[in-house]
Every structure is written in structure tokens, then in C-alpha cells.
Amino acid sequence: MKRILCVFLVLAVFFSFVACTKNQSDDTAKTTTTTTVEENPFEEFFEITWLTQNNTDFRENRWDELELEKMFNVDIQVWTQNGVVAAEMAPLFAAGDIPDFYFAPAAPRPPEGQYEEGLTRSIHIDLIKKWLPGYYEMLEAIPVGFLYNLVPGKTDEYLGITHCNIGSCQYFYDASCINLDWLEAVGYAFDESKLTPVKMTTEGYEKFNDNIFFAEGDYTFEELNDILRKFTEEDPDGNGVDDTYGMVYLNENQWTNMTQTGLFGFVQRAEYLYKDPSSGDTVPLYAFTPYRDYLQWISGNLEKGYMKRLPGEQSWIVEYSAATQNNKVGIIQANGGRYLALNSAENRTYPPQNILINTDEEARFVMGPLFRGPDGTLVDMTYDIDPYGTGNYRIQMIGAQVDDAKLERIFNILQYTTFHSDEIWTRYKSGIEGIHFKWSGEPYISAMIVTPTSELAEEYRGQLNVFGLWCYPSTIQRQIDNAEKNGYWAYMPFMHANGLFEKYAINPEKFASAAYMGYELFAKYTEINTEVKPQIDTVVKDFKTRALAGEIANYNTEWIQYIDQLYAAGLKKLIDEIYHNPEFVKYDPGEKFNLR
Numbered sequence: 001m002k003r004i005l006c007v008f009l010v011l012a013v014f015f016s017f018v019a020c021t022k023n024q025s026d027d028t029a030k031t032t033t034t035t036t037v038e039e040n041p042f043e044e045f046f047e048i049t050w051l052t053q054n055n056t057d058f059r060e061n062r063w064d065e066l067e068l069e070k071m072f073n074v075d076i077q078v079w080t081q082n083g084v085v086a087a088e089m090a091p092l093f094a095a096g097d098i099p100d101f102y103f104a105p106a107a108p109r110p111p112e113g114q115y116e117e118g119l120t121r122s123i124h125i126d127l128i129k130k131w132l133p134g135y136y137e138m139l140e141a142i143p144v145g146f147l148y149n150l151v152p153g154k155t156d157e158y159l160g161i162t163h164c165n166i167g168s169c170q171y172f173y174d175a176s177c178i179n180l181d182w183l184e185a186v187g188y189a190f191d192e193s194k195l196t197p198v199k200m201t202t203e204g205y206e207k208f209n210d211n212i213f214f215a216e217g218d219y220t221f222e223e224l225n226d227i228l229r230k231f232t233e234e235d236p237d238g239n240g241v242d243d244t245y246g247m248v249y250l251n252e253n254q255w256t257n258m259t260q261t262g263l264f265g266f267v268q269r270a271e272y273l274y275k276d277p278s279s280g281d282t283v284p285l286y287a288f289t290p291y292r293d294y295l296q297w298i299s300g301n302l303e304k305g306y307m308k309r310l311p312g313e314q315s316w317i318v319e320y321s322a323a324t325q326n327n328k329v330g331i332i333q334a335n336g337g338r339y340l341a342l343n344s345a346e347n348r349t350y351p352p353q354n355i356l357i358n359t360d361e362e363a364r365f366v367m368g369p370l371f372r373g374p375d376g377t378l379v380d381m382t383y384d385i386d387p388y389g390t391g392n393y394r395i396q397m398i399g400a401q402v403d404d405a406k407l408e409r410i411f412n413i414l415q416y417t418t419f420h421s422d423e424i425w426t427r428y429k430s431g432i433e434g435i436h437f438k439w440s441g442e443p444y445i446s447a448m449i450v451t452p453t454s455e456l457a458e459e460y461r462g463q464l465n466v467f468g469l470w471c472y473p474s475t476i477q478r479q480i481d482n483a484e485k486n487g488y489w490a491y492m493p494f495m496h497a498n499g500l501f502e503k504y505a506i507n508p509e510k511f512a513s514a515a516y517m518g519y520e521l522f523a524k525y526t527e528i529n530t531e532v533k534p535q536i537d538t539v540v541k542d543f544k545t546r547a548l549a550g551e552i553a554n555y556n557t558e559w560i561q562y563i564d565q566l567y568a569a570g571l572k573k574l575i576d577e578i579y580h581n582p583e584f585v586k587y588d589p590g591e592k593f594n595l596r
Helices: 002-030 063-072 086-095 111-116 125-131 133-141 143-147 180-185 206-210 221-233 289-304 316-325 353-358 404-419 422-430 476-486 491-497 500-504 519-548 555-579
Strands: 046-051 074-078 174-179 212-214 245-249 272-275 307-309 329-335 365-368 395-398 437-439 448-450
Touching: 046 404, 063 074, 063 404, 111 395, 125 133, 125 404, 133 143, 133 404, 174 180, 212 491, 221 245, 221 289, 221 329, 245 289, 245 316, 289 307, 289 519, 289 555, 316 329, 316 353, 365 491, 404 422, 476 491, 491 500, 519 555
Parallel strands: 046 074, 212 365, 245 307, 245 329
Antiparallel strands: 174 329, 174 365, 437 448
16 A cells, blocks of 8 residues: 555656646746846957057066056057157157057147147046046046146047046145253143154154154244244244344245245245235235235344345355254245155255254154144145146046047056056055055055065066056045054145145145146236236335345335336236136135045
8 A cells, every 4th residue: 555655656756756847848938038148348359559658668568568458358558758848759749650549748739739630539527427436536526636637629629638637636745843841941831732743664763753743833923023023033942042043034935935925925925816905806916915925024033133045156046055954043934754764865964854864853843733823823835736747747548549449448448457456556566565565554554565676677667657547546544544443644634634634725726737727828928928027026026135235124115116116117007808718717726625
């Protein structure tokens, strides 16, 4: 009986399987099945010619070239000419022998000239947005980038891909620096609980970690003037000799923006334009009313001896380094970063590190925004006003022979090497970790230790950064993380971490450049400026010379006469036809203060 039951069970299972199979066959007969075949975006093969200034020692079939060729189904033919050597670029352009993708700062014609001659193609903004989205996002963050390197007469086509270095508009070149011990000696002791110590990154100089600090000071203009007086008239270094003084007056340059001009609300760059509080006009610094007060302040301190001028017999930086090295100057116009790079002989000559190295290794200094101007103002200038630029040194271009299909593939490569990830960006900019470099600490926030070329195998030698765009994202968060986690505080991480960068960075009314004016208005500006500049310069130079020599008796009266002279010399024409022209857009910082 059991045997019969087992037979029935086996048959039942068998017939059930047959029934299921029959039903599935019937269903299959009734239904059409579609199989999706994934499309290969790189199926079409391209040969791409490639030229940059880093090609000179490039080795054919190098590791980075082979990686990209395999990944993107291309043959990249890297030209060996150097894009920054005019003698090598001239014959190429004369023959119309233009690579598919190139960076040629030494090209014999500007980008618009190359395009007008039919050597290059334009790039529509829609293609950038579609095929190079990482770059498009950078433009969106600081939108004035959309105005750079446009094809003349167009608003949505570009001569190439404009360089974008976010970091260049996110740091101050200079800082105010003051001797802490001198402050204490003259009754202005600094609250040391507010000091953040530097951490030296150059081996052998760690002993200076307790000599340079960062802080935000709150000295008023009246206190600043009193400090200048006491540093000069009293004995802040305690040597019993009258040999100290408040400050060196420097002719306006990148070192003076925070310590001198910034106290009055302007900076040294001529392209910065301001809304004048008296006339309401948009004007350059030489016609900006606070410039009058600035010259009066400098003149008064020179006359009293609280400030001293350089001899003017050698370059200003040589004379300034010599004047500060003996530690007899209390307030110093300092470079905002070179105190760290002490592996450079030149950097070791700058203050305050020249004092620590050569004169007094026990001296202490605080750097940062320390003083205020007469109305409480303090500003400083970002190294670049925005991350972009014009001209051959600030653009990578595409040859006229490149159609959209090849352009897409070129952009695919650039999107990958420049915007894919931190790891890939670093790989194609700096090389392979463990071969070309190693991290000194935590990856991507610590400094790189670069392998000397002599220690590299032949296949890994040669300059890098050949296959990427000149686009550099913000590194602020990395700097802050490195400071907070590892103690590597420096001037700009301190400023950003405490919200001081945006607080003190100046935003001008307008900025005189082709991007903000447009090609036609900029050409008109150049023409008018060339015409009137000699007369204006004569008026400006005369007024400043007399001011610094103490020859102006009544600044208010003579300022009115000076402004009248400037307007008559051609400033009014510039104001009416250029500076107030609605085509000249106002300055907008975009997200430059917030990008991390």
C-alpha cells in the first residue's frame, strides 16, 4: 500500500510539473519579451590632439594617457610644444595647425582674435551645462563667470573654458602685524586668551610656534594713533635708546591693503571703483573722498616721525626687509602666508620671520585685522576679485576642426579628471598616491610630501596636470579641518573659521574689466582712458607728492580744487560714458564667501 501511495505521489508531482511547464509555454507564446541593450557612450573612437604648457617632458604612453585612452576609447596625441613659449606657438598659428584641445598662453593673438580668424570654435552654454556639468556648477556659484570670454556679440557662446580658481578670491594677501611685547610696554596689552598660535609647517622652524599668533583686534583709530606715537616717543623695546618708531610708510601695493588703505575703505588696485560719499559718482580711488583723509593721515605721521619712508634707492621689498629686520618697527605690513614657507630664502627675508630668524627669536607678534579707521572702517582686498580671468593665460580652447561629437568626448574626459571626485582630481593633478606623493597626515586635509623626480621610475616622470581643466575648488574646509584636528592654524583658516574673511573683504561698487563692461564698452573705455590718463596721472601725482611732503595747508579746500582738475582732465568723461553706463554691471560676489 505504501509503495502504491509513493507511486501516486511521484506521478502527481510529475503531472503538476508538466502542467506548469505547459502554462508557462502558453504564456510565453502570448507575450513578446523585450531585452534592453545598454548603449555604450564611448562606442565611437576618436583621435584627439592635446597641447598644454606641461607637455614639454611628456612621455608617450604614460600611465595617465593610457588610463584615459582605455576608459574613453580615444587616442590622445600629446604635442610636445610648450604653450608658454612664443617661438614654439608662432609657427603653429601661422600654419593654422591648431590642436583639438589646448592651452597656449603664448599664442600670437588673443582668444577673440583666434576665433575671428577661424582657428577655434565657440562653445554654447547648453553644451557646457550638458557635457561639463561640474564646470557649469562653478559658474553658477559665482555667476559673473558667465560674462567672461564670451564670443563678441553673443551672450551664450564662449571662446573656450575660462580658468576658475575659487581659492584665489578667498584669501587675503596681506595682514597687519604688531609686536606684542611692545604693546604691553606702552600700555596696550593684548588679551592673550584671544590669541591663536601658528603651527609651523617647515621642518626646523617649530620653535616659532609660540612666537606668531592670529587674532581680531579692536583698536580704534585714536588708539592706533596713540600706539604709533608711543612706539616712537617712548622706549617699547626697553633698551634705553631712542631708536624705535611706529611704522614704515609703503607706497600703496598688495602689502598695504589692510594696514594702510583699508582703514579708509579702499584698496590699492586701480580697477576697484567706489561710490563717492560726497558726489555720489562712481570713481577710482584717487577721486574717492576718503583718499583725501588717508593722505592727510599719512602726511601727518611722516611729519611727526611716527612713520618713516624708505630711501627709494633699491627695490621697495629689499629696503622694507632691511628696515624691519632690526626689530625697531612696531606695526608691520605683513604677507599673509609666507611666514610659513620658510624653506624659501626669499621668504625668510620678510617680516616678522626675518626678525625671529636674525634678530630676536624671543619676539612675539600678532597678525590679523587689528585696527580701525576714523569711522570704524577696516577692509582688505581678496587676492583676485573673482576666480576667473581673460586673455590667453586664463582660457583653454577648442580647435575649429572639432565637431560636437568630439567635443562631447573631450568634455567627458575633462569632467572625469577635474570634477569626478577628490581622489580622481588629485590623481590627475598631483599623481598617484604612494608613487608621486604621500600624505603627511590625514588624506586630503594634510600637506602632501612630494617624491623627488630622481626617485621616480621613468614611467612616472614628467609634469602632471596635463589632462585636466584649470579649475580649482575651494579648499577652505580642508584648511579649517586640518587646523581643528591637527593644530595647523594659519592666517586664512583662522579668518574663515571665525567669520572674519567676509567681514573684512571689500566689495567695490564696480570693477573695471572687459567681463563686467562687455567687449564694446571695454574697448571704448580703453580708448578714452588712453586719451585722458596722462593728464589725470599728472594731477594725481602732483596732489599726492605735495601731500606727502607736507605742503597742503588746507586739505578740504585743496581737495575741491583737485577734484575739479580731475574732472576737467577727463575723469568726467570716464564717469559719464563708462562708469555710469548701465552696460557696466555692478560687482556681485556671488557665493565666494560661502563656498567651502
